Amino acid sequence: MFYRENGQFKTSYRADSQIFPIAQDRWGVLALLAFAVIAVPLLADEYLLRAIFIPFLILSLAALGVNILVGFCGQISLGSGAFMAVGAYAAYNTYVRIEGMPLIVALLSGGFFATLVGLFFGIPSLRVKGLYLAVATLAAQFFCDWVFLRIGWFSNNSSSGSVAVSDLSVLGWSIESPISKYLFCLGVLVVFGVLAKNLVRGAIGREWMAIRDMDVAAAVIGIRPMYAKLSAFAVSSFIVGVAGALWGFIHLGSWEPAAFSVDRSFQLLFMVIIGGMGSIMGSFFGAAFIVVLPIFLNQALPALGSLFGLDISTALVAHTEVMIFGALIVWFLIVEPHGLAKLWSIGKQKLRLWPFPH
């Protein structure tokens, strides 16, 4: 009833091709943003910010990066954790080694070095694809795990192998309290979200999608596979690298290579599958789902067990969590390959026509 586009006339190409063509969507997004900026810091307590909102924002950013590669360009990657690690450690090294390094520049340099590494490990994608490429990206994962664990230079020769950053600030604004961390991550996410959205709906995004749908056919109609694939790798690993730097700097504060293990790579891939492959919105849904589900299960399962007089141990909760993840992935692949984002857009479509079914 309220979600209609009739009466909203577009009189220019600009108006017709904007990101949110329906006025209600624009207002909805603005309201959501206002809620995120004003209401969440006021309402959420420290636990909520630390355990849910900050991880959600950073993992959304990482999922966004992975989605560009996997969802838009069809190059399946199991090495995203490695690119996060490269981002985190490169940012750490520039931040610690260069005197007076601004935080933002350090984070971006994390993205820059992740891009270089991503490009390097993306080269095999020119020769191989699909399953072989998945294994090739695993090589990146294991190699980076090893490098950051064994080569002391990267962790500034710290004896414990873990690195830490402190006293973060941007232009005199200290990023130490959970609220300021949250707002900082939100800002970064919004900037990259808008950039990514514009990239994928531009010419380069269409090239990626053509390569994803059928690379031979795309090459025939004049899309350069090398340029398209490598640019997807570059953009994706830049975003993932920045996310990794944020994960280390803002969320963890001190970290070791295990924070970016192969499990992280799988987790990011699951976010993309569950959220929606080839959808910017889906990255947010997927990240929210994967961040919230374990917390929810941790609360709900013991409660459910005590309802039936069963004592559910934490180990069982952990195993159930893994099982539910596995089952959900299979279920989504079978029933709704485009993930939660597709369900969302189906819902909106129904709403536009409501109360008429057609």
Next chain:
Amino acid sequence: MAFFLETLLGGLMAGMLYSLVALGFVLIYKASGVFNFSQGAMVLFAALAMARFAEWIPAITGIESLFLANVLAFLAAGVVMFVVAWLIERLVLRHLVNQEGTTLLMATLGIGYFLDGLGQTIFGSAIYSIDIGMPKEPIFVLPGVFEGGLLINKEDLYAALIAAVLVGLLSIFFQKTITGRALRAVADDHQAAQSIGIPLNRIWVIVWCVAGVVALVAGMIWGSKLGVQFSLTTVALRALPVVILGGLTSVPGAIIGGLIIGVGEKLSEVFLGPYVGGGIEIWFAYVLALAFLMFRPQGLFGEKIIDRV
């Protein structure tokens, strides 16, 4: 020289075990075009089942003989793997017919996670041991040629022998039996195989069963070497470069790839490792496979992939 040969032999025998796990990948890929990422979870699941049945069966039936208990546990675990294979076909693969390879790959990732959780829920998540009576002590050969003789781990030797026997049996099964021929037909072309009356669903169940048995044998051997625990799943990750190197569709490729990777890993660790800080086994195999892919994208014995619009 003796040290070099020892390392080489150790690598060959470790490689034989990688081949065994890699074989699981190849079998499923050959017969259904699915790259089974859950192979590691299947190895863990099978090993857990076997380890626990070997405890439970004597406790319930009162069987004294270790050998009999192990055989019964092996059979019981085999039945469990059959049920798993059947369920996977029923619940997952049947609904994903004609999907792209990457979709199937991600589905098997989901299956893998599910099996990880399920196995540890049913069978427990502590470290269990499988005792199939493998001798642990080393033997010395050729004492006349080298000073002190060549040291060979008997356990590795037996494991390699078991693996070799299994590989031989599977090759015969694939080449000589009617079912094996049907499997190869399905691998060549699903539709054509179906049109001459080969039941696709049953073939898939058979293939996953065979992969389950391979996982069981691999799990048994690795489990008796390292103990049955969650880290067994990483054995599959170690076997991935083997498949890539040997070619996804080739049984001999899996074996030779396994030997190359096994030897490469051990030699690189022993002779290259000390210079760069050690622990390079894991990525060395991957980088080796990766470098190889650049020259021969289909692997050593893989079929050449031809793309058409």
